[in-house]
Every structure is written in C-alpha cells, then in structure tokens.
Amino acid sequence: MARKVLVLGEVRDGSLRNVSFEAVAAAKTIAEGGEVVGLLIGSSVSALANELIAYGADRVVTVEDEKLAVYTSDGYAQAVLAVVGEEQPEGLVFGHTALGKDLAPKLAAKLNAGLVSDATALEAVGGNIVFTRPIYSGKAFEKKIVTDGILFATIRPNNILPLEKDAARTGEVKAVSVPITDLRTIIKDVVRKTAAGVDLSEAKVIIAGGRGVKSEEGFKPLQELADVLGGAVGASRGACDAEYCDYSLQIGQTGKVVTPDLYIACGISGAIQHLAGMSNSKVIVAINKDPEANIFKVADYGIVGDLFEVVPLLTEEFKKLKV
Numbered sequence: 001m002a003r004k005v006l007v008l009g010e011v012r013d014g015s016l017r018n019v020s021f022e023a024v025a026a027a028k029t030i031a032e033g034g035e036v037v038g039l040l041i042g043s044s045v046s047a048l049a050n051e052l053i054a055y056g057a058d059r060v061v062t063v064e065d066e067k068l069a070v071y072t073s074d075g076y077a078q079a080v081l082a083v084v085g086e087e088q089p090e091g092l093v094f095g096h097t098a099l100g101k102d103l104a105p106k107l108a109a110k111l112n113a114g115l116v117s118d119a120t121a122l123e124a125v126g127g128n129i130v131f132t133r134p135i136y137s138g139k140a141f142e143k144k145i146v147t148d149g150i151l152f153a154t155i156r157p158n159n160i161l162p163l164e165k166d167a168a169r170t171g172e173v174k175a176v177s178v179p180i181t182d183l184r185t186i187i188k189d190v191v192r193k194t195a196a197g198v199d200l201s202e203a204k205v206i207i208a209g210g211r212g213v214k215s216e217e218g219f220k221p222l223q224e225l226a227d228v229l230g231g232a233v234g235a236s237r238g239a240c241d242a243e244y245c246d247y248s249l250q251i252g253q254t255g256k257v258v259t260p261d262l263y264i265a266c267g268i269s270g271a272i273q274h275l276a277g278m279s280n281s282k283v284i285v286a287i288n289k290d291p292e293a294n295i296f297k298v299a300d301y302g303i304v305g306d307l308f309e310v311v312p313l314l315t316e317e318f319k320k321l322k323v
C-alpha cells in the first residue's frame, strides 16, 4: 500500500543530524513505494534540502521564519501542523531525540493519531508496517502496528541504517509560508553544558565511566581513548552523583539511551538502571576490577583489571593502529 510520508529533518548548528537520514530510510519503508517528503524547519534551512534528497527524500518542503531559528514546541508544532494540513501525509517520522520526544506527543494529540515512539526497527508485512520497540527499560521488545489514522513514529538514533547517499538525486524544494503566532516560549539564549564534540546520542563509540573512575581527573584517560576512537564520553549516574562529571553525560533509565557500535564501560558495576540505557549497544566491552560485577553479564568482552592501567594501554594500541 503506497503511502505519502512526511519526515522531519533535524537541524543542529546549521547541519542535518544523522538521525534525519535514518528517519528518511524508515519513511521509505513506511511509504511502500509511495512518496517521501522531507520537512525542514528553521530560520535558514533550505540549503540543506538537497542533502535530504541525496539520502532518499523525493522532495522537500521548507518552513523558514526567524521565530523558528531556535526550537520551541509551540513554533515547530505550528509549522508541522500547517504542512500536514497541506500535504495530508499518511505517515509521519521524527527522530527519537530530545526534540522528537518533546514534539511528537504534542502533535500526535493534535492530530488524533497514535504514536509509535522509540522504534528500533520496522518492516512492511502484508500491507502493515510492523514496528519493534523496547519496553520495560529495554528488557523486552514489543511489535506494534497502527490500524487507524496517520502512521506516526519516532525512531531511535543509530538503529536504522540510512540509505546510501546519492548526490545525483534531484527533487523539488518548496518553501511554505506559515504565520508563526502566539509563541508561549521565547528562547533568549542557549547555554551549552557540554563542550562541542561528538554527540552522545549519535556517537558510534562511547567510553563510559562509573564511580570506579574516582574523580573528575579520572575521566581524562577515558577522554583520551574517546578522542583516539572518534567517540564520546558517557557516564553512569554513580559518576554523575559523585560530581565527577556533568549529568548531561548520564546514560541509563533516567539518562540518555544510546546504541553505539562500541560501548566501553569503565568502572561501572552494571546496575539495571544503567543497562536500560546501553544494553542494545552492538559490542559491549567492560573493564572492572570485580570479576563478579553485573556488567560482565551483558558484555561481549570483559577485562578484569584496573581501568587506570587498562584504558591507557588500549589508547596506546589504538593509536598504533591509526598510524
């Protein structure tokens, strides 16, 4: 059953986030041969439209307004609703990012649509789209179909492969003018907590530290390893609570949910609340002094040892591989 699917391209610091391309791939599956329409919202985003097309969108609609320069759920909701009204898509796909998590439920309520949130996989089966999503903090997965109304889903970053980029693809780019009114939130300033670098939720490699790192200083060897591997540093809540690092690095049930290709857990015991945020990582390496630590139960590779000896050794070896 061919569908028209609208997919939100998420822009950060003037670039499209990787999850946007993954969302286009998901939209292609949902479209089942129908049309994938990219949507870009912001103050000057039209230059990014061709990149969305190169990754598989058939055409792109842009909504530009100075009031949309910084995300607000009010402003973006007005823009998306106007485009949904005009395009009448049968499907809607966002990334399951901070923005997607904030915006999608609000829009689902306004559109009277069910929302499949945090999908990690999807496939077309006999006219239905079957979504897979984790439940009970990642301990089980459920499969869901939407039987009524607009097919609305948010997809977890790093789980759905983007289509191969084809710079030769072309498609229409249409600017739509939407009057943005009555914003209840005005963003005056954005104060970033973490330094610029690899975004934790999209990182392919994460080096995470726990209470075993022992101090803020103790995170330095982890950062060095992350730098060599082009990855990001994350943390357990134990490390955040002990003030070794900022809460923006927290991974787990009440922190970020991540699915990198490689997750190296250093001095983390493996509490169930931590596992909820990282157990779907593709390869998990655990470094812990305690051979009985729970983290070894989910690890693909375990190193029983002192992280302050093991991590610098790994950094040295990876450096040699890079030369």
Ligand code: FAD
Pocket: 209, 210, 211, 212, 213, 235, 236, 237, 238, 239, 250, 251, 252, 253, 254, 255, 256, 266, 267, 268, 269, 270, 271, 272, 273, 274, 277, 287, 288, 289, 290, 293, 305, 306, 307, 308
């Ligand atoms: P610990 O459990 O103290 O483990 C430290 C580990 O370091 C130990 O295994 C020890 O053997 C090892 N170690 C020590 N020194 C070294 C060394 N030199 N080299 C190698 N290994 C060493 N936690 C999260 O992480 N994320 C969450 O989102 C989260 N949400 C929560 C929500 C709720 C409602 C609750 C109740 C708890 C939550 N927690 C969360 C907390 C969680 O239960 C654990 O307390 C926390 O994950 C423990 O952090 P840790 O593994 O760093 O510390």
